[in-house]
Amino acid sequence: MDRSEIDQLPEEFSAALGDFERYLVSEKARSAHTVRAYLGDVESLLIHALAEGVTTLAGLELGTLRRWLGEQSSVGLTRATLARRAATARSFTSWAVRQELVALDVALRLKAPKRNKTLPGVLQRQQMGRLFEVLQANAVGADPVAVRDLALVELLYASGVRVGELVGLDRGDLDPQRRTLRVIGKGNKERTVPYGQPAAQALDRWLSSGRPKLETASSAEALFLGKRGNRIDQRQVRSVVGRLFRTLGDTSATGPHALRHSAATHLLDGGADLRAVQEILGHSSLATTQIYTHVSVERLRSSYQQAHPRA
Incomplete structure (x- = not known):
């Protein structure tokens, strides 16, 4: 967006x-x-409104917002982006009403194209097994980065945490006795998430023999560190997971979020309660978690088509 337009x-x-x-x-x-x-979305809306001659918040009309979204659509933005921008506009005008900046909420009837319902990429259990074989083989030596990567991926898959939540973890967020993790999620909401024995073993090795080799004065209490001893960032985690996925050669899954998708799907495949999975993932709405039931159904249908003689 042109800075001069904002100014x-x-x-x-x-x-x-x-x-x-x-x-x-x-x-x-x-x-x-x-x-x-x-x-960025609100700035785009206000710049569009100004171009139409609107100079006050009270001058915003539903038609202004609709034409703004139409302009976004005409330049090829996806349905998901349009839906997000419409939601932002509704959030902004609702806030403006509460602040008594405007009398009426003109975005109440604003609609955007529905998002395409796409199923998240997941890895099969056999593929997860192959990933851990690669990680364990790399971590046989004393390379602290390889030891870290094993612990990092084990925890991502075991707990289903978001990558942003992972990089924010401190050592004190771990409860090794109970094998649970204190996570600060979206909206600054706190939840407790369990993790399994393999992740516990990988974490113990990382904390006892891997992390000390990378630790510097700037490490503070960060659970996972980069090569220079600073808290690891999301870009580094994405790079680690991306390289790992490429070793499979037979998956369209990309990025750390695929491990979260996989954890949720495998939990439901194994009979976990939907609300328990909702709590583990930190979803505010059960409807968000329910997409993973669709994934499981698709996997079931695929297996049926391959195996049943009358499919």
Whole structure:
């Protein structure tokens, strides 16, 4: 987005943007990435409104918002992006009403194209086994990075945590006796997540013989460290998992989120209660967790088609 366009926004628009940002950070506890996305969407909306001659928040109309979304669609944005931008607009106008900046919420009837319902990529259990064979073979020696990678992937798969949650973990968040993990998730919500024996063994080895070799004064209490001793970041984790997936050669799954998808699907395949999986994943809505039941059904259907003589 052109910085000059943002600088030309009326003072009322600029002030509202600043207040909305503080609301997202202080009251909603949104991540820095989410705040940037929300502000970018609202800036785009206000720039469009200004181009139509609207110079006050009270001047926003439903038609303005609809034409803004139509313009986004015409340049080829995906349905998912359009849906997110419509949701951001609704959040902004709802906030403006509560702040008494406007009298009416013009976005109440704003709709966007429904998202395509795509099933998340998951790995089969045999594929997970092959990944851990690679990780364990790499970690046979004393290389602390290989020891870290084994513990890191074990924990991602065992707990189903998001990559952002993983990199934020401190050593004190582990309870080795109970084999549980204290996680701070979206909206700054805290939950406790269990992990299994293989992950516990990999973590114990990392903490006792891997982490000390990378630790520096800047490591503080971070659970996982990068090669230079700083807290590992999401980019490094994605790189580790991406290289690992490429060793399989037979999966379309990409990134750490595929391990989260796989953990959820394998839990449900094994008979886990849907609400228990919801709690483990930190989903605020059960409907979000239910997509994994669709994944399981698709896997069941695929197996049926391959195995049943009358399929």
